[in-house]
Amino acid sequence: MCGIVAYVGPRDAQPILLDALSRLEYRGYDSAGLAILNGKGIEVRKKSGRIQELAKICLAEPVKGRLGISHTRWATHGAATDKNAHPHLDASGRLALVHNGVIENYLELKTKLMETGHIFLSETDTEILAHLVGEAFSSSREKGDARLVEAVRSAVQQIQGTLGIAVIHADMPGLIVGARRGSPLVIGVGEGENFLASDTQALAPYTNRVVILQDKEIVSLRADRFDVASPLGIRENVKVEEIEDGVAASDKGVHQHFMLKEIFEQPSAIQNAFRGRLDADGATAKLGGLNMSPQELRQIDRICVLGCGTALHAGMVGKYLIETLAKIPVETQHSSEFRYGDSPVSGRTLFFAVSQSGETADTLGALREARRRGFTVLGICNNVASTIARESDGGVYMHAGPEIGVAATKSFTSQLVIFTLIGLLLGRLRFLSAAHGRELLQAMENLPAQITQCLAYSDAIREIAQRYAHASSMLFLGRLANFPIALEGALKVKEITYIHAEGYPSAELKHGVIALIDKETPTVLLATQDGVYDKNLGNLQEIKARSGPIIAVAHDDDKKICTLADTVLKVPRTHELLQPILNIVPLQLLAYHIGVALGRDVDKPRNLAKSVTVE
Numbered sequence: 092m093c094g095i096v097a098y099v100g101p102r103d104a105q106p107i108l109l110d111a112l113s114r115l116e117y118r119g120y121d122s123a124g125l126a127i128l129n130g131k132g133i134e135v136r137k138k139s140g141r142i143q144e145l146a147k148i149c150l151a152e153p154v155k156g157r158l159g160i161s162h163t164r165w166a167t168h169g170a171a172t173d174k175n176a177h178p179h180l181d182a183s184g185r186l187a188l189v190h191n192g193v194i195e196n197y198l199e200l201k202t203k204l205m206e207t208g209h210i211f212l213s214e215t216d217t218e219i220l221a222h223l224v225g226e227a228f229s230s231s232r233e234k235g236d237a238r239l240v241e242a243v244r245s246a247v248q249q250i251q252g253t254l255g256i257a258v259i260h261a262d263m264p265g266l267i268v269g270a271r272r273g274s275p276l277v278i279g280v281g282e283g284e285n286f287l288a289s290d291t292q293a294l295a296p297y298t299n300r301v302v303i304l305q306d307k308e309i310v311s312l313r314a315d316r317f318d319v320a321s322p323l324g325i326r327e328n329v330k331v332e333e334i335e336d337g338v339a340a341s342d343k344g345v346h347q348h349f350m351l352k353e354i355f356e357q358p359s360a361i362q363n364a365f366r367g368r369l370d371a372d373g374a375t376a377k378l379g380g381l382n383m384s385p386q387e388l389r390q391i392d393r394i395c396v397l398g399c400g401t402a403l404h405a406g407m408v409g410k411y412l413i414e415t416l417a418k419i420p421v422e423t424q425h426s427s428e429f430r431y432g433d434s435p436v437s438g439r440t441l442f443f444a445v446s447q448s449g450e451t452a453d454t455l456g457a458l459r460e461a462r463r464r465g466f467t468v469l470g471i472c473n474n475v476a477s478t479i480a481r482e483s484d485g486g487v488y489m490h491a492g493p494e495i496g497v498a499a500t501k502s503f504t505s506q507l508v509i510f511t512l513i514g515l516l517l518g519r520l521r522f523l524s525a526a527h528g529r530e531l532l533q534a535m536e537n538l539p540a541q542i543t544q545c546l547a548y549s550d551a552i553r554e555i556a557q558r559y560a561h562a563s564s565m566l567f568l569g570r571l572a573n574f575p576i577a578l579e580g581a582l583k584v585k586e587i588t589y590i591h592a593e594g595y596p597s598a599e600l601k602h603g604v605i606a607l608i609d610k611e612t613p614t615v616l617l618a619t620q621d622g623v624y625d626k627n628l629g630n631l632q633e634i635k636a637r638s639g640p641i642i643a644v645a646h647d648d649d650k651k652i653c654t655l656a657d658t659v660l661k662v663p664r665t666h667e668l669l670q671p672i673l674n675i676v677p678l679q680l681l682a683y684h685i686g687v688a689l690g691r692d693v694d695k696p697r698n699l700a701k702s703v704t705v706e
């Protein structure tokens with residue numbers, strides 16, 4: 092949520108900032124801006140709309156200089172206007188600042204500053220921080236880089252809330268100061284040049300050598316060196332890490348959108364999720380990163396899964412998998428509810444924090460709360476360098492590769508594979524037979540090819556999507572592990588198409604939802620042949636009796652359903668526990684093709700951002 096990039100080095104800053112910023116656009120995309128030291132002072136360009144709009148004004152009137160900061164915004168305080176776009180200046184106009192996060196006590200601080208004559212040009216909370224740093228800088232007695240570093244430290248101390256910031260001052264040429272509390276920041280280490288960014292994605296073409304700032308650290312960055320200070324003093328022996336991935340992320344390949352590319356990457360993404368983790372001899376899973384012995388894992392008597400949005404839906408399928416395979420009771424909680432609630436948790440509960448980005452503020456807060464209470468929390472993350480991955484006691488990486496489309500797709504199916512592995516491991520440490528374990532492993536190995544079969548229906552689903560694109564509302568129904576798939580299918584439709592959609596357990600239909608059924612409201616029914624197939628068909632008849640159009644997700648050899656549903660989205664048959672992994676694929680494609688048919692910006696839907704680093 093909001094992306095920051097800063098550069099200092101021998102090259103022209105503007106093209107680097109614009110390029111790196113475009114790689115962060117998925118974090119927020121309602122306005123953007125940059126500030127560059129031009130030899131005399133600070134020159135700012137900012138514009139509402141996408142980064143292309145900023146690029147246009149920058150190309151028309153380029154800013155020359157070798158040090159700059161930039162920002163792509165997801166609005167929290169103040170509308171997405173030119174004025175509210177970052178960077179913001181202090182009262183002297185010689186200091187510029189970009190910010191990711193939320194300043195909770197901004198009104199109180201603003202009132203105080205206004206009483207002493209400060210004038211604000213925007214409605215943002217960020218501008219207050221620029222003025223605070225500026226005040227501290229002008230009254231500072233420090234010399235050298237410490238003057239700006241200490242000004243940032245003193246201003247940050249007055250702030251309640253979260254921040255990742257980059258600051259420059261015209262009187263300190265060659266210096267960028269960054270600070271983080273809650274919102275991520277990484278240093279990109281180059282040859283005679285350095286970068287600061289919200290995530291490593293921005294830096295892909297420039298360097299793969301990074302330093303991940305830890306919470307509450309401040310960095311002073313020059314072209315040839317950087318110093319990292321924690322509240323306890325200078326961090327000695329800063330470790331520079333080498334990262335993979337990245338460059339490929341900005342390439343859509345043959346696909347029109349990242350979302351479609353990522354849907355089509357699912358066969359390899361899920362293979363990466365289980366590669367090296369299947370233990371054929373033991374008929375179990377090998378998950379080395381849990382950092383827990385078999386004895387410790389056997390003592391767990393409850394599990395709590397924390398997550399938001401799609402990650403929570405994965406946790407809900409995980410509940411079904413773990414309860415079936417290992418007979419351990421599992422509860423799922425919205426991260427945002429858990430962190431502020433009073434929910435009682437029994438002593439031997441194991442927590443999982445699920446997050447593709449590994450930076451979701453609510454999930455990070457919930458993880459910290461669970462750890463504060465003394466529980467072990469394991470992370471299920473895609474982003475290896477993320478805060479959740481680093482703050483967990485252990486975990487399982489998804490290895491799905493970068494997910495750029497704002498709607499989560501391949502990360503979801505990877506999460507489902509990981510929950511299957513966890514269920515299998517915990518089951519085999521208890522009573523699950525080797526025969527059952529082996530069946531599941533074999534079925535899992537066939538999944539990539541079966542997802543490829545689901546993807547082959549993409550063109551057919553495009554035609555189906557044209558038929559339903561003008562619906563104003565859609566329902567999604569499923570039972571047991573397919574209930575969260577119904578929720579996830581509805582979420583994809585809401586996000587990508589802006590059509591109202593709701594997911595329910597199929598049997599809830601008659602408890603109120605049925606009032607919504609009419610001939611204009613399509614119902615997507617998850618009806619693959621499992622233990623509740625006949626029950627689902629009963630619900631199908633209830634919808635038909637009220638003239639509701641039915642789109643069924645069904646096995647490709649199910650002839651009966653073809654006579655009952657208006658449209659069938661076909662999926663191959665797999666082990667019943669793995670069926671949700673296949674069932675979601677046609678629903679992702681349906682949402683995608685409806686979105687395209689309606690002319691939506693599917694990779695960057697309105698009001699959303701990929702990485703939600705505010706509460």
Ligand code: F6R
Pocket residue numbers: 399400401402445446447448449450451454497498499500582586701702703
């Ligand atoms: C839905 C979507 C969101 C995320 C949620 C959690 O398509 O992308 O609902 O799933 O914001 O994000 P992570 O997994 O990064 O914690």
